[in-house]
Amino acid sequence: MDEAVKLCNDYLNQNQVSTEAYLLLGQVQQAMAQNERAAQSFQKAIYLQPTHQEALTHLALLKEHQGNADSANLLWQRIHRLTKDKQF
Numbered sequence: 579m580d581e582a583v584k585l586c587n588d589y590l591n592q593n594q595v596s597t598e599a600y601l602l603l604g605q606v607q608q609a610m611a612q613n614e615r616a617a618q619s620f621q622k623a624i625y626l627q628p629t630h631q632e633a634l635t636h637l638a639l640l641k642e643h644q645g646n647a648d649s650a651n652l653l654w655q656r657i658h659r660l661t662k663d664k665q666f
Contacts, residue, residue, distance in 0.1 A: 582606045586606065590603070600619045600622040600623035600626065601632060604623065608636070620640065
């Protein structure tokens, strides 16, 4: 897992910033129980692509796990609006 974090960080340092790289980094950090770092990585992915549903979902689930229901609910509402907009 440490190697995966290193590879993600190396990629981000050597290339243009990438939503997918931040998402992967967050997933690895979350698997390592580095929840604050994971949240930061998911937030960076969302900053780069505000409609990235996978990053939003990961962050919402992480916020729920941390007991931050208000933040999680706001994220779920945002995801719901995005999926509703895609239907039209």
